[in-house]
Amino acid sequence: MSGNTNWIYNNYEFENRVNNLAWTVSGMYDEDIDSSEKDYSSKDVSLYFGIIAGARRKYLDWDIIKKYIMSRIKKSYDKDILYTLIELVLNSVVEDKVINERPGVEEIRSKAYKDVLVNYSKIHKEDILQTLRYTFILQAMNRHPAVDGLTRRIMKDIKAIDCNDDLMNILKRLDEIYLTYFEFIINSQRENLQGNEQDIKNVNVDFDTFSDFMYEELYMDEEIETIESEINNISNTMLVENLGEMGSGDLEKSQNRVIYVDEVMAQKIYDKVEYYYGKTFLSESEIRKIETKHCRDVHEGCRVHFTDGVLRSECNNAFQLKYVTRQKENNLYKYRDNIKLHKRSINKLKENISRILIEESAIDRIYSDGGTICANRAWRVGRSNNTKVFYKDIRNEKGKYVIDILLDASGSQSRNQFNVAIQAYIIATALTSVGIPNRVMGYLSFLDYTILKRYRDYNDNINSCENIFEYFAAGNNRDGLAIKAASDSLLEREEENKILIILSDGKPNDVKIGKDRSRSLRGEASYKGMVAVKDTALEVRKARKQGILVLGVFTGKEKDLEAEKKIYGGDFIYTKDIERFSDIVAMYLKKIIKN
Incomplete structure (x- = not known):
């Protein structure tokens, strides 16, 4: 993310406008726009990126792309890199289509491109994703900024992809670019190494891994896919208010953000809680006792799930x-x-707390007319008006x-x-x-x-x-x-x-x-x-x-x-x-x- 981002966090209504633009263009109100698809460097750039994110969903088979992304994330691919590569390769496919359908987008694009030109000098050049993204747009404006050799090589390979090819072939080329360049970059960053082009040329890349996506992801069990879809639909509505109609026949969202599902589907979804968050460490009777006691009034019908998380409890996800x-x-x-x-x-x-605890645990001695006699003060009896020759030790009673x-x-x-x-x-x-x-x-x-x-x-x-x-x-x-x-x-x-x-x-x-x-x-x-x-x-x-x-x-x-x-x-x-x-x-x- 480049430029000054403070304005976007202080302007919830504008952020909502960007999301609504994307949903309006795509027609998919149950499809959340990922943060890595957005750019907050200026308001016009933000609007433009929101529109294009919606266009990618409208004009491309987004289900295939989404399954591809999920498959790669399971293999520990970086989500931000995947979205950026998809954006760079596929924007040229959808941009003309959305402008033809919505001519007003051209003016927004023009303003956004001008802001990109201004902000290019401000971006962090070590952020290769931002450099690629901005360089791509600048080249579309017939500008040719000076870039390093690595960026030039990646841009060349991206440009070589035929955007009119079958979507599966395009995704395979994306896979090759990721494995060729970005696997090495990620590993280098983690090991604090300084990589160079010669190192990248020497990387051995296994491109055969792409085939598992076609078999594992495109032919999922139908019932599991339905449940996953319902969970995704409902979860997406939790994150952003006022989405409009969800576009699902099985789910209805009221104006008061109450989502209705039938009892069978509700139970199937509930069964997935441990799958996502790990097994509970409480017994069924303990959970029922807590829910009976606390899930009342505004929490009527709610449930609780105490867990140590997926890494420290039973989980097969x-x-x-x-x-x-x-x-x-x-x-x-x-x-x-x-x-x-x-x-x-x-x-x-630790030292501050220790010091306070030591001070508070100290014994305070006070002198009085009764208690334990103090030998050093016994001489005062009959010789002084100060008869306090006894003492009491006052201990801290504050407890633990x-x-x-x-x-x-x-x-x-x-x-x-x-x-x-x-x-x-x-x-x-x-x-x-x-x-x-x-x-x-x-x-x-x-x-x-x-x-x-x-x-x-x-x-x-x-x-x-x-x-x-x-x-x-x-x-x-x-x-x-x-x-x-x-x-x-x-x-x-x-x-x-x-x-x-x-x-x-x-x-x-x-x-x-x-x-x-x-x-x-x-x-x-x-x-x-x-x-x-x-x-x-x-x-x-x-x-x-x-x-x-x-x-x-x-x-x-x-x-x-x-x-x-x-x-x-x-x-x-x-x-x-x-x-x-x-x-x-x-x-x-x-x-x-x-x-």
């Missing part, structure tokens, strides 16, 4: 295993990239501490996810080092399920803190139900001081899966807006009444601050810099322990 492994590796890579700074943060936090850290793992945190993982790791490691029991969990929503992913438990050893790097962001968030479910375990702890720290964007937001369309006439509601804010605020106050100290750490947009205040009252902290999360927690713990 090969794609999900690879995906989470890759996310963990990316988070660890970011941590190790600045490991000295992060270790200093751990030690600083236990801490729960609850991380919003919904899609809104995707741009922060490695920072969230790093900061949570710093806090958990420091707390564990000084002997304070702590649990770290992430929460998100999948259909009617609130998923609570446990990264470490209260009494786990310090090595378990590394599980936090499995954190990744996806889906929606039903904060009220997550807080209720997490509070149960905290209240069962024997420590006198129970602390719950919640990191979120202050915007609980979830759909409702309805199994009975007749209930919609009685006002069945989705979980968003004031309904969600009031419910979350209620659960925070209930937790406090039960003796839990609740702190909200807000990482969202300023426009959502009022909602955060309603939820957490005075005990919340707003930070624009997620990297200060551990410092904020340190200050809060100091305040709590001292007071």
Whole structure:
């Protein structure tokens, strides 16, 4: 992504406009536009890229392309590279078609091309994907920017592809370009090597792997494909509001974001939860007890799923295993990239907490008229008006501490996810080092399920803190139900001081899966807006009444601050810099322990 991106994050309505343009052009309202297909360098460029993303879906067999992408990601291909290659090769096929059908696109393209020309000098030249993308557009404008030898070679091979050829042959050529150039680049970056063209020429590439895509992906079991399709359709509607009609005969989306499915399909979809998130660590009776207690009122019909995640519990989903492994590796890579700074943060936090605990555990001696006699003061009896020759030792009666850290793992945190993982790791490691029991969990929503992913438990050893790097962001968030479910375990702890720290964007937001369309006439509601804010605020106050100290750490947009205040009252902290999360927690713990 090049240029100044701040404007796009502060303009939700414009972002929605870009998405709607893509859906309008494609006619596929249940097809989400991937972030790697967008460009936020300017508003005109963003509009143009949204239109072309929709055109690719309209004029090409997008099902084949999507299955190809999924097949390659399963083999650990980089998604951003795949989308960029598809964009470069296929844009020339769809661009003329969409302009012929919608003449106004030509003017948008003209404005976008001018912005590309201006921004070309600003892009990071080491980002080969942006360089390729911009060079491709500049060449379409009869401009020929100076590029390095590697970019020139890749561009030559892309240009050599016959865009009128069969789609399968085009995808095979894409595969060859990826394996020839980008496999080496990725490996070089991971090993911090400086690759050159001669190294790339010497890479042995196995092109025979392409054939498995045709057999494995195009001839999937029909029932499994139907279920996967329904899950994708529903999941996509969770991520963006106001999509319009879904275009599926089996699903209906009401204006209140309540999605209706029949009972048979609902059960098939629910059966896939463990497939996506790993087996639960609770028994069926324990889950039923939690759901009976908490899934009421606005959470009526919802379910909970406590899991250690796909890497540490039973899961036969090969794609999900690879995906989470890759996310963990990316988070660890970011941590190790600045490991000295992060270790200093751990030690600083550990020393601060230790110092506070030592100070608070010190014994204060006061002199009084009764208690244990102090021999050094016995002479005062009968000789002085100060008769306080006795002393009492006052011990700290505050008791022990236990801490729960609850991380919003919904899609809104995707741009922060490695920072969230790093900061949570710093806090958990420091707390564990000084002997304070702590649990770290992430929460998100999948259909009617609130998923609570446990990264470490209260009494786990310090090595378990590394599980936090499995954190990744996806889906929606039903904060009220997550807080209720997490509070149960905290209240069962024997420590006198129970602390719950919640990191979120202050915007609980979830759909409702309805199994009975007749209930919609009685006002069945989705979980968003004031309904969600009031419910979350209620659960925070209930937790406090039960003796839990609740702190909200807000990482969202300023426009959502009022909602955060309603939820957490005075005990919340707003930070624009997620990297200060551990410092904020340190200050809060100091305040709590001292007071």
